[in-house]
Amino acid sequence: MQLTDYEKSILAGDFGEEAKKILEVMVKIYEINDANGFIDVNEVMLASTQNMSIGGEMGMEFLTRLANSGIRFKVKTITDPVSIDLEGWNRLGIPEEYAQKQQKSVNALIKLGAVPTWTCTPYLVGSIPRLGDHLAWVETSCVIFANSYFGARTNREMDISALAAAITGRTPYYGLHLEESREGQLLVNLDAELNTTSDYDALGNYVGKVAGAKIPVFNNMKKNVSIQAIMQLGAALATTGAVTLFHIFDVTPEIVMDPYKYGKKSVNEEITISDKEMKVAYQGLNTTSRNDIDFVALGCPHYTFDKIREIASFLEGKKIREGIEVWICTSKTVRDLVLRSGEIQVIEEAGAKVVVDTCMVLAPVKQMGFHVMATDSAKAQFYVSGFGIGVRFGNTQKCLEATLTGKWEE
């Protein structure tokens, strides 16, 4: 392992305990994976440590000490959402003390040189990797999207290995950075009609369980599948499985370039998804029998412009039932765009909140007292169920109808 003088100096403790630990983890990951040197990365993405709901106060203090050590990021480093809406936390009912603590990691990351994107869809706000670009991204839905949709190359990093890449500008050369690790292994034949974006959530949820860590290849998906659908599919696959890359015949770049190499050569298992499997997935995604909804949360991953428009068009002239909290989660950048086109005003007049910088998975929703949530995201369904909140999963239309009635129609 060839370390630079700068890296050796960090490992010797010249920049404090935090940076030293971060590089110790990098060295261990290099050794365990028998890496073939280091590869320079174009971009890093951070998550988790920065969240009050994940890193907690330990995470806040860790990043603050790192920022105070004098270390600065060497490459462009973008950031996943935090646990509050940075400007609108008060109207969400998040306590001031919690918001103040959360602000510490925000300040620390900006001081370290991060781009304050606070979104899990950075590719909608300027992070557009090219085919073959090497990245060190963290958040699982972003990792799978970068690898699959763009054909960029990133392992499923965690925050400490990503911090190491941000500090050093490089990452151990192994795993998905290597071309031979990217061939499809599990052929998924689609024999079901997929209509709504939630159908792609259900598909990802089902296939993720079968795939484990294998690379799925989707056959017979429609060529004009929307970006939002691919986002939902990836997020769901990475939730139930350790899936970090998938290919879609005629859609994603690597398999378009070489259908044999990515779609056939290493395939050793084949499944077919029919209406029956889709039904099983939908049933498994409902973890409560309660029908009284008090929280409707959409936008996991953070919604696109198109999807927010769809919400506004439904809610125009309607009123959300009293006592139901409705969150439409997106990035600040996308929100500003939709504010200009007028849909945000329509959504907020109906009584829903367009929430930015955070989401239903990362904000302290359990402590906020919600009992039964409705969502159109399989990823949100999984994590929020784990918090002990009952979850109803269905398509966007069904969730929006629940905002008006407060009831989930079976």
Next chain:
Amino acid sequence: MTVLYQGRSICSGLVEGEALVTKQGISFLGGVDPETGVITEVGHELHGKKLSGKILVLPALKGSAGAMWIIIRLAAGMIGPKAIIVSKADTILIGAVIMAGIPTIDSLSVDPFQVFRAGDLLKVNGTQGTVEQILLSENTG
């Protein structure tokens, strides 16, 4: 009597404790309560079980990378596993156990799910990458 198995060191340290074994992956974020160390994932075979003080034997982590901080926080609160034996350590687990200082080994010479049972007394040497299984005779057990 004891039986010694060789694996690979992921994080150093020597501890002894009772095994908690699962063939299912664990999602620490969303699947474990960070305040109590209890497994909360609906449908998990260890649902309702406490991780505190146990030698956790599992195939892999699953789900979000946020798992790392949950493991670190559990360790800081002394309510997490004492040591971890995993089939194959991934990046998230490596980061978590080094940051938290949890003795951890992987790649055992035997299938851990064939030889370890819940309640077994195990001595994990994370530095050497070994695990000792202490077998109690029927009289003393």
